Amino acid sequence: MKLGDWIALLCLIIALIILWQFRQILLLIFTAVVLAIALNSFVRSIKTLGLPRGKAVLLALSLVLLFGALFVSLVMPPFLAQFQELIQLVPIGFEQFIDWVEQLMKNPPAWLPRQEQIELPDLSDLTQQIGILAQNLLGNFFAFFSNSLTTLLQLLLVIVLTLMLLANPTSYRRTMVRLFPSFYRQRADEILSRCEIVLLNWMGGIVINSLFVATLSGVGLWILQIRFVLAHALMAGVFNFIPNIGPVTSVVFPISVALLDAPWKAIAIIILYVVIQNIESYWFSPMIMHKQVSLLPAATLTAQIFFTRFLGFLGLVLALPLAVVAKTWIEEAVIKDILDKQGDSVTGERKKEWGNE
Numbered sequence: 001m002k003l004g005d006w007i008a009l010l011c012l013i014i015a016l017i018i019l020w021q022f023r024q025i026l027l028l029i030f031t032a033v034v035l036a037i038a039l040n041s042f043v044r045s046i047k048t049l050g051l052p053r054g055k056a057v058l059l060a061l062s063l064v065l066l067f068g069a070l071f072v073s074l075v076m077p078p079f080l081a082q083f084q085e086l087i088q089l090v091p092i093g094f095e096q097f098i099d100w101v102e103q104l105m106k107n108p109p110a111w112l113p114r115q116e117q118i119e120l121p122d123l124s125d126l127t128q129q130i131g132i133l134a135q136n137l138l139g140n141f142f143a144f145f146s147n148s149l150t151t152l153l154q155l156l157l158v159i160v161l162t163l164m165l166l167a168n169p170t171s172y173r174r175t176m177v178r179l180f181p182s183f184y185r186q187r188a189d190e191i192l193s194r195c196e197i198v199l200l201n202w203m204g205g206i207v208i209n210s211l212f213v214a215t216l217s218g219v220g221l222w223i224l225q226i227r228f229v230l231a232h233a234l235m236a237g238v239f240n241f242i243p244n245i246g247p248v249t250s251v252v253f254p255i256s257v258a259l260l261d262a263p264w265k266a267i268a269i270i271i272l273y274v275v276i277q278n279i280e281s282y283w284f285s286p287m288i289m290h291k292q293v294s295l296l297p298a299a300t301l302t303a304q305i306f307f308t309r310f311l312g313f314l315g316l317v318l319a320l321p322l323a324v325v326a327k328t329w330i331e332e333a334v335i336k337d338i339l340d341k342q343g344d345s346v347t348g349e350r351k352k353e354w355g356n357e
Contacts, residue, residue, distance in 0.1 A: 027314050028154055032161035034321055037196055038203050039064070039166050057166060078230055085228065092260060191332045195325050202324055210237040212284055213247075213276055220272040224265055227257050236273075240280075242304075242317060247277050299323065 019026065039060060046056040165172055173192065180188040214237030221229045232254045239246035251273045258265035303323035307315035315322070 023311060024314070027311060027318060028158050029161060030318060030322070031314075032158045032165060034199060034203070034318075035158070035162045036165035036169065037199050039162065040169055041200055043166070061163075092256075187333075187337065191329060194332060195328050198324050198328055199321060202321060206241055206320075209280055209284065210240040213237055213240045213280055216276045216279070217250075217273070220276070221254055221269070224258075224268055224272070226254050226261075226265065226269065228253075232257075236276075242319075247273065299327075 042060045042064075043053065043056045046059055047053060051059065173189070176192065177185050177189050214233045217236040218229050218233030221232050226232065232250075235253060236247070236250040239250040242249075251269065254269050255266045258269050300320065300323065303326075304316060304319040307319040307322055309315075311318075
């Protein structure tokens with residue numbers, strides 16, 4: 001390598017180290033970009049009515065604020081009331097489950113092996129380990145919200161950045177494109193357009209899927225006569241934004257309440273949620289997201305683990321959009337623009353050699 005190459009490599013390493021130090025800020029900026037893309041799509045739809053962009057932006061923000069106000073005033077009060085009671089009942093439900101397991105071990109049915117025939121771990125040790133694990137999980141889950149002032153400032157930053165990006169997205173996009181070499185700027189602009197499309201497909205699909213999951217969960221829990229149906233249904237819809245991990249987390253709360261009534265209801269809830277997730281994953285989601293960017297299940301889970309490990313809770317929430325954007329850039333910039341062209345050039349040289357022979 002020449003001296004210039006070494007200097008360029010050193011500058012790249014320094015730039016990556018600096019970016020790593022500001023990774024949380026970059027995640028907030030990415031969140032603002034995703035929100036701005038969603039709102040800008042709404043603005044474009046309003047502009048088709050013949051309104052100028054300024055009025056379209058104002059109308060879009062007004063409609064979003066109106067919907068948010070209606071949601072907070074109509075849905076949030078009963079949800080918060082049910083959620084507070086639900087939090088108090090969760091430990092009681094698990095205690096009921098432990099008592100039920102102890103009774104089952106003392107007087108097992110005929111089809112269940114006797115305790116003398118199997119080696120079971122000590123229930124008190126197992127309960128203690130589960131309690132420690134639950135505390136750690138809850139502590140990590142709510143770590144992002146531990147400091148209310150920091151969270152408020154971060155939320156304010158995301159809102160301000162979203163509005164600034166929404167006001168004049170073309171200028172910010174031109175600035176982004178100019179960071180690339182001149183010969184690649186047109187191609188970079190095409191890849192950015194592709195990223196915008198896949199993000200919109202993901203956002204639209206996940207919103208519809210979440211509404212579908214919340215509705216089916218609410219109807220199923222109402223049929224099973226589980227208390228706090230509204231709270232359970234809303235949590236099932238919200239947690240559906242986090243694939244794989246979200247649906248597993250949302251089932252904990254209705255199971256805890258069901259254990260207070262009858263153990264068979266807890267089993268019925270598990271079956272209900274498994275059926276709903278299979279319907280959503282294998283039928284409803286492909287039908288709605290006909291232009292979705294398909295990520296393999298292993299790739300989705302790997303992205304969640306990777307971004308959560310290095311970026312924390314916000315990385316878990318943004319794992320799928322980050323993976324979608326990364327997948328688009330890898331497919332377009334690396335595979336199509338580098339690897340495929342190198343393969344074509346090698347194939348062409350071989351054809352020439354064969355022709356000369």
